[in-house]
Amino acid sequence: MGLIVQKFGGTSVADAERIHRAAKRAIATQSRGNQVVVVVSAMGDATDDLIELAKKVCTYGGVDTTPPKREMDQLLVTGEQVTIALMAMAIHAQGNQAISFTGGQIGLVTDDAFSKAKIQSINKQRIFEQLEKGRIVIVAGFQGMTADGDYTTLGRGGSNATLVAVGAVLKADVCENFTDVDGIFTADPRIVKNARKIDRISYDEMLELSGLGASVLQTRAVEFAKKYNVPLHVRNSQNETEGTWIVAETPNMEHIVVSGVALKKDLIRVTLKSVPDRPGIAARIFGEIAAANIVVDDIIQNVMDDNTANISFTVEHGELNDVKPIVDALVKELGGKLGPTYHSDLAKVSVVGAGMRVHTGVAQRMFKALADARINIQNITTSEIKISCIIAKEDGPKALQIIHDAFELGKA
Numbered sequence: 001m002g003l004i005v006q007k008f009g010g011t012s013v014a015d016a017e018r019i020h021r022a023a024k025r026a027i028a029t030q031s032r033g034n035q036v037v038v039v040v041s042a043m044g045d046a047t048d049d050l051i052e053l054a055k056k057v058c059t060y061g062g063v064d065t066t067p068p069k070r071e072m073d074q075l076l077v078t079g080e081q082v083t084i085a086l087m088a089m090a091i092h093a094q095g096n097q098a099i100s101f102t103g104g105q106i107g108l109v110t111d112d113a114f115s116k117a118k119i120q121s122i123n124k125q126r127i128f129e130q131l132e133k134g135r136i137v138i139v140a141g142f143q144g145m146t147a148d149g150d151y152t153t154l155g156r157g158g159s160n161a162t163l164v165a166v167g168a169v170l171k172a173d174v175c176e177n178f179t180d181v182d183g184i185f186t187a188d189p190r191i192v193k194n195a196r197k198i199d200r201i202s203y204d205e206m207l208e209l210s211g212l213g214a215s216v217l218q219t220r221a222v223e224f225a226k227k228y229n230v231p232l233h234v235r236n237s238q239n240e241t242e243g244t245w246i247v248a249e250t251p252n253m254e255h256i257v258v259s260g261v262a263l264k265k266d267l268i269r270v271t272l273k274s275v276p277d278r279p280g281i282a283a284r285i286f287g288e289i290a291a292a293n294i295v296v297d298d299i300i301q302n303v304m305d306d307n308t309a310n311i312s313f314t315v316e317h318g319e320l321n322d323v324k325p326i327v328d329a330l331v332k333e334l335g336g337k338l339g340p341t342y343h344s345d346l347a348k349v350s351v352v353g354a355g356m357r358v359h360t361g362v363a364q365r366m367f368k369a370l371a372d373a374r375i376n377i378q379n380i381t382t383s384e385i386k387i388s389c390i391i392a393k394e395d396g397p398k399a400l401q402i403i404h405d406a407f408e409l410g411k412a
């Protein structure tokens with residue numbers, strides 16, 4: 001008996017039949033004596049379809065314009081609103097009670113960073129009232145509302161953030177993330193055929209993996225889960241098998257040196273050359289980039305002999321349009337002599353494992369595997385529990401496979 005928050009992603013609610021299957025699962029969970037909150041995503045590719053539609057409308061007279069971000073969010077929230085209503089109807093049709101809420105209706109307040117808003121608060125009262133009445137509460141994922149009442153969205157894949165945030169404020173016993181795969185894998189199984197499902201993984205490892213392009217869970221969702229210590233269970237909506245548990249780190253997790261490998265497929269390296277090497281420059285550059293809500297991947301600084309520095313950072317390819325004007329202006333102002341460069345077609349391959357805290361030799365094994373495959377390493381970055389190499393984009397999938405093999409992750 002407890003309080004369980006379940007989330008069904010787009011593919012798990014892609015049509016009427018699947019919505020009924022998800023509804024059945026929620027009802028079964030409730031009938032075992034639990035209170036159940038269900039967070040849903042838009043049906044199937046509904047969000048992508050809406051984005052396509054916006055693109056069409058924003059191309060006018062042969063010219064592509066960028067849709068205003070507020071209007072984009074106004075459009076995208078409709079996807080999840082469809083699913084909550086249908087899910088509540090499905091539960092009703094199966095003879096049980098449910099009520100659906102948009103983000104705004106449960107007081108899910110965010111800042112006003114349209115398209116990547118951050119959750120500030122949730123009014124749990126309304127949810128608890130309905131749970132007390134024996135209803136299953138359905139909540140729209142991915143959306144919130146500003147204090148002024150404007151609709152916002154939480155970034156692609158944002159229903160996971162909703163799942164964990166709702167789980168955290170309700171102090172749920174578990175957040176179940178139902179998806180179309182069996183759990184978190186040692187590598188993306190679409191690229192690495194012998195990838196294996198991981199049974200348990202720590203928040204920190206999962207944070208690294210999701211930040212590195214393992215797409216099942218948004219980084220922010222895992223951060224939230226860690227902060228509020230909510231166990232997350234990622235599992236398949238189409239079967240009953242146990243998925244992957246994401247939990248606080250335990251000492252015996254250190255036996256496993258490497259838990260998984262990940263690939264970020266499409267990065268750009270931005271370089272500001274010969275900027276003055278004095279205090280405040282990096283703060284200035286990254287302050288402006290952060291103010292534009294652009295997430296920077298790795299930062300590399302090389303100090304030159306002439307009191308200047310080359311500062312490079314990587315961002316996802318999709319951020320280029322937002323980054324470029326900021327960097328171009330900064331370079332002009334800081335007097336960088338050799339103008340910014342933008343190096344595209346990069347990928348990042350990484351190994352992640354809590355066991356790296358106590359085991360040595362991981363970096364050497366990774367670099368040797370790449371060397372044996374004649375893949376050139378362009379940059380290396382590390383944290384306590386991960387090692388990343390920037391390589392050519394075209395080498396990405398192969399690098400992922402050989403590193404996976406080098407650490408024998410395909411073996412049980």
Ligand code: ASP
Nearest residue numbers: 041047142156157158159
């Ligand atoms: N529907 C949104 C998306 O496709 C949110 C989500 O699925 O989590 O990104």
Ligand code: MG
Nearest residue numbers: 010041042047
């Ligand atoms: Mg989706």
